[in-house]
Amino acid sequence: MKKIVLILLGIAVAALLAIVTLISLIDPNQFKPQLAEQVRKSTGRELVMAGEIDWRFWPSLGLSLEKVALRNPAGFAEPDLVRFEQGEASVALLPLLSHRLEIGKVTLSGAHLFIQTKADGSSNLSGLIKDAAADASEPVVPATPAPTADSKPWQISLQGVALSQASALVQDDRSGTSLRLDRLDLDMGQLATGQWVPVTLAAKGSADKLAFDVKGQTQIKLAQEVMASELKDLSLSGSLSDPSLRLDSFSIKGDRLALGEWSNLTLALKGAKGEGQQASLAGSLEGTLKGRLDKEMKLAELSDVLLTAALEGDALPRPQMKLKLAGFARAELDKELITLSKLVMSADEALLSGDGTVQLGAVTAIGFDLKGEKLDLDKWLANSTPATPTQAKEGKSAAGASNTAASDNKAATGKREALSAVEPDLGALKGVDLDGRLQLGSLRLKGLALGAVDLQVALAKGLLTLKQFSATVAGGQVNANGVLDARQQPTTYKVHKQVVGVNIRPLLQTLAQSDLLEGKGDLDVQVQGRGLSALALRNGMRGKVTLKLSDGALHGINLAEMIREARATLTGKGAEQVKEARKTDFSALTASFQIADGIARSNDIQLFAPALRVKGEGQTALVPESLDFLFLTSIVESSKGQGGKDVDELKEITIPVRIGGHWQAPSYQLDVKALLSNNKLLEDKARKEAERGLKKLLGDKADNEAVKGVADQLLKGLFK
Numbered sequence: 001m002k003k004i005v006l007i008l009l010g011i012a013v014a015a016l017l018a019i020v021t022l023i024s025l026i027d028p029n030q031f032k033p034q035l036a037e038q039v040r041k042s043t044g045r046e047l048v049m050a051g052e053i054d055w056r057f058w059p060s061l062g063l064s065l066e067k068v069a070l071r072n073p074a075g076f077a078e079p080d081l082v083r084f085e086q087g088e089a090s091v092a093l094l095p096l097l098s099h100r101l102e103i104g105k106v107t108l109s110g111a112h113l114f115i116q117t118k119a120d121g122s123s124n125l126s127g128l129i130k131d132a133a134a135d136a137s138e139p140v141v142p143a144t145p146a147p148t149a150d151s152k153p154w155q156i157s158l159q160g161v162a163l164s165q166a167s168a169l170v171q172d173d174r175s176g177t178s179l180r181l182d183r184l185d186l187d188m189g190q191l192a193t194g195q196w197v198p199v200t201l202a203a204k205g206s207a208d209k210l211a212f213d214v215k216g217q218t219q220i221k222l223a224q225e226v227m228a229s230e231l232k233d234l235s236l237s238g239s240l241s242d243p244s245l246r247l248d249s250f251s252i253k254g255d256r257l258a259l260g261e262w263s264n265l266t267l268a269l270k271g272a273k274g275e276g277q278q279a280s281l282a283g284s285l286e287g288t289l290k291g292r293l294d295k296e297m298k299l300a301e302l303s304d305v306l307l308t309a310a311l312e313g314d315a316l317p318r319p320q321m322k323l324k325l326a327g328f329a330r331a332e333l334d335k336e337l338i339t340l341s342k343l344v345m346s347a348d349e350a351l352l353s354g355d356g357t358v359q360l361g362a363v364t365a366i367g368f369d370l371k372g373e374k375l376d377l378d379k380w381l382a383n384s385t386p387a388t389p390t391q392a393k394e395g396k397s398a399a400g401a402s403n404t405a406a407s408d409n410k411a412a413t414g415k416r417e418a419l420s421a422v423e424p425d426l427g428a429l430k431g432v433d434l435d436g437r438l439q440l441g442s443l444r445l446k447g448l449a450l451g452a453v454d455l456q457v458a459l460a461k462g463l464l465t466l467k468q469f470s471a472t473v474a475g476g477q478v479n480a481n482g483v484l485d486a487r488q489q490p491t492t493y494k495v496h497k498q499v500v501g502v503n504i505r506p507l508l509q510t511l512a513q514s515d516l517l518e519g520k521g522d523l524d525v526q527v528q529g530r531g532l533s534a535l536a537l538r539n540g541m542r543g544k545v546t547l548k549l550s551d552g553a554l555h556g557i558n559l560a561e562m563i564r565e566a567r568a569t570l571t572g573k574g575a576e577q578v579k580e581a582r583k584t585d586f587s588a589l590t591a592s593f594q595i596a597d598g599i600a601r602s603n604d605i606q607l608f609a610p611a612l613r614v615k616g617e618g619q620t621a622l623v624p625e626s627l628d629f630l631f632l633t634s635i636v637e638s639s640k641g642q643g644g645k646d647v648d649e650l651k652e653i654t655i656p657v658r659i660g661g662h663w664q665a666p667s668y669q670l671d672v673k674a675l676l677s678n679n680k681l682l683e684d685k686a687r688k689e690a691e692r693g694l695k696k697l698l699g700d701k702a703d704n705e706a707v708k709g710v711a712d713q714l715l716k717g718l719f720k
Contacts, residue, residue, distance in 0.1 A: 029053045039070065043128050045081065046071040062090035062104065072124045077171075078114040081124055084166075085110030105160035105189070113168040113181075121174065160189040160197075168205075181205040193222045196232070214238030227295070230258040240271075247271040260295045262303070264288070273315070283311035287325075302329040318380065323347050336360035343370075350375050356436075363461070368436035376444045419534040419623065426462070426486040426532075434459035447510045448473065462487040466495075475520070476502030490531040499523040504549060516666065519552020519589060527595060538622035539598040549589040554607075555582070585609060591616075598622050611635060618659070625663040632656050 032049055039047040051066030069083035090104030117123045168181035183204045189197040202215040216236035222229045234254040240247040250269040257263050268286045272279035287307030293300045309323040327343035338358040345352045354370035440453040451472040458465045464484040471478050482495035499507075505518035527543030530536065584607075591605040598621060605616035618629030633655040661667035 043070070045073075045128070062088060064088045072114070076114075076116050076118075076124050078116070078169075080112070080114060081128075082111065082113045084108040084112070102159070105162055107162040107164065108166065109164045111163050111166040113166070113170075115168075115170045117172045117174060119173045160187075160191075162187045177208055179205070179207045191220075191222050193224055196221050210240060210242045212238060212240050227259055227297075230256065230261075232256040245271070245273050259293055259297070262290050262292045264290055267307070272313075274313075279313060280315040281311060281313035283309055283313075285309045298332065298334045300331040300333060305329065318348075321348055348380060350377075350380055352438075363431065363433055365433040366436070367434075368438075370436070371439045373441040375440050375442070378444050378447065419538065421533050421535040423490050423531060423533050423536070426491060429459060429464060429486045430462040432459065433461070443471070448507075450478075473499075474502040474504075474507045476500050478502070490533075490536060492528070492530045493532070494528040495525070497523075497525040499525075504552070516555050517549070517552065517589075518555065519549035519586070521547065521549035521552070521589075523547055535623070541598075541622070542596040545593040545595065545600070547589070547591045547593075550587065552586055552589060554584045554586065554589075584612075586614075595622075605629075605631070607631075620663075627660050627662065627666050629659040630656055631659065 029052060032053065036047045036049070039045065048069045048071060049065060049067070051068070053063055053065045064087065066086050067083075068087060069080040072079055072081045086109045087106060089106045115123070115125060163184055163186040166181070166184040166186065168184065169178065170180075171178040181203055183202075185202040186200070188199045191197060196219045198217070198219050200215075200217040204213045206212065214236060215238055216234070218231050218234040218236075220229060220231055232255065234252070234257060236253075237249070237251040239249055248270050250271075251267070253266040255264045266288050268284075270284040272282035274280040274282075285307060286309075287305070289305040289307075290303040291301065292303075305325065305327055307325045310320075311323065312320045324346045325344070328341045330339045330341070331337070332339075336359065338360070340356040340358070343352075343354055343356060350372070352370045352372045352375075354368060356366065356368040356370075358367075359365040435458045436456070438453070438455040441451070443450040443453045453469075453471045455469050456467040458467055462485070464486065466480065466482045466484075469478075469480040476499060478497065478499045480495065480497040482493065482497075485492045500522050501520060502523070503518070503520055504523075508517060524546040525543070527541050527545075529541040529543075531540045586607045586609040588608045589606070591602050593600045593602045595601075599619050600622060601619040603617040605614075605618075607614035607616070613634045614631050616629055616631040618627070620627050620629075635655075657668060659666055659668055
């Protein structure tokens with residue numbers, strides 16, 4: 001044991017003596033000219049080493065140097081391309097005996113990099129790496145100190161680099177942009193080909209208005225071909241912010257990154273959008289995916305994408321939303337074409353699936369083919385905070401009372417809220433092209449339930465074409481197509497809609513809050529116009545609307561009751577009061593309306609009801625929502641049904657009914673003047689009744705010509 005200790009002690013003493021001998025014999029400053037000359041030959045720049053190169057004994061044998069800089073050419077904003085305040089490096093001892101300077105990890109403190117591109121395009125990086133031809137034509141200058149016959153040239157190698165409190169500034173005077181690193185900490189092993197080298201970094205700085213604070217670690221394996229190099233165990237995290245958008249935290253992890261190989265990536269971020277402290281949108285995103293970029297860097301692919309997001313804010317259609325996205329993506333980088341397949345997208349309970357394409361360019365072109373089983377937009381757009389049953393009941397009662405009062409007030413005054421004349425801004429339609437199809441099993445929007453929805457649209461340079469819209473609704477089918485031209489102001493439009501076999505009353509109740517009409521039938525709408533403001537849509541629309549209904553009823557008006565009122569007017573007797581619903585049944589109703597200048601006019605309204613035939617004409621003003629229609633009713637057959645036996649006395653007599661008022665509160669009244677002035681038969685009957693009455697009243701005097709003349713004048717005045 002004693003011998004072993006003595007041997008080890010002898011080795012230690014010998015090593016110490018060797019170190020002292022090497023240090024005393026080798027002055028590291030002798031390498032300064034050699035290093036400067038090598039840098040000059042390689043870069044054409046001056047390497048300045050203002051401080052001494054000293055031996056460092058602790059914690060390991062090495063070298064240290066201070067105030068080193070690589071100069072810029074004249075005329076740049078900063079004198080140095082790169083500089084550092086202090087540098088240290090360990091040195092392997094035994095290779096020194098063979099004239100090999102094997103430097104361990106170099107540690108630089110206070111390093112600074114400055115890169116500038118001037119307005120004329122020149123840069124302080126220009127000519128930094130001299131080409132081989134220039135090197136071959138340049139005479140070789142012997143390094144200092146020059147090797148002697150008894151010595152060998154020194155070989156220098158570097159095992160790694162560590163930067164502490166480094167900084168950098170990259171500015172481009174042509175675009176006025178800059179990238180600033182306020183602090184960079186980097187630790188990197190020897191960059192040798194074919195070996196995995198650990199790398200860690202932390203950086204804080206800004207790119208113009210974007211501030212960043214990132215840190216990460218990975219392992220890198222360099223290859224002879226730079227693009228064949230690989231990364232593994234990548235972990236990058238940090239935060240980003242600019243005046244309107246911030247990422248409070250983000251994280252990216254990857255198992256292995258190499259061209260042509262699939263990589264597994266994990267993403268997570270949390271941030272907000274909005275000026276100052278008022279965020280209009282905030283949320284988080286998490287997900288996993290697989291990615292691959294081919295070796296030619298022309299094709300990027302994403303597979304097994306699964307992303308989930310939780311969002312909240314006033315910028316959303318509802319206060320809080322949960323989004324999910326899954327699918328595959330393929331990007332042909334040389335063609336700027338992105339293909340999306342097997343997409344599954346959800347926003348809360350709304351779910352869509354399908355495929356899509358994105359063609360990048362001056363105007364982005366998007367194509368899609370999406371399908372969904374059920375989409376309830378009313379529920380999706382509603383407030384996410386449900387009211388309690390008591391609150392809902394009270395709110396409904398209060399709203400009902402308020403609406404009733406408002407409706408009564410509007411009906412009484414005939415006033416309506418002013419319609420907006422502001423045109424919507426459709427400039428965004430010019431920035432993207434669309435060509436797509438959306439199919440839904442069911443859709444609910446503004447209380448309207450649609451089924452088997454098929455929507456096909458195209459958008460090109462601001463011209464939106466509704467190629468096809470079809471759906472089932474209210475027991476029938478609706479089909480529509482149209483064009484919206486936002487290339488000019490105001491916007492123009494043209495729409496053709498056909499509704500076949502629908503129950504009209506639930507449709508009117510939902511869309512117009514009116515239940516005046518019921519029946520099953522067809523509706524054909526062909527309109528066009530200029531302007532999309534609420535006011536322009538009514539004043540600028542023109543076209544034609546055709547209506548055909550069967551087996552329906554007019555609610556709010558009972559023609560039979562008005563017939564009894566007409567009979568009472570003619571006979572002077574009180575009308576028999578019969579408690580009947582205020583509606584008129586009909587077997588068929590047809591009408592066509594011409595729309596122009598804010599007025600919808602019709603002169604061919606026809607209604608066929610039991611014992612009645614009704615013809616009507618008139619108009620409605622679309623802006624004040626006023627009504628002005630006259631319906632002429634004729635008794636055509638026995639009326640044992642609706643109206644009773646009293647109406648038989650009015651067969652072959654036309655009874656006028658005038659409809660006025662407003663859409664939400666129409667008024668109905670018998671037009672007595674028209675009743676008395678437009679019926680020859682009625683006039684003859686009235687004349688005979690008048691003559692009979694005069695004869696009873698005057699006796700023989702009724703035959704007097706003067707008395708007859710007075711009677712004629714009275715009758716003429718009555719029927720005028």
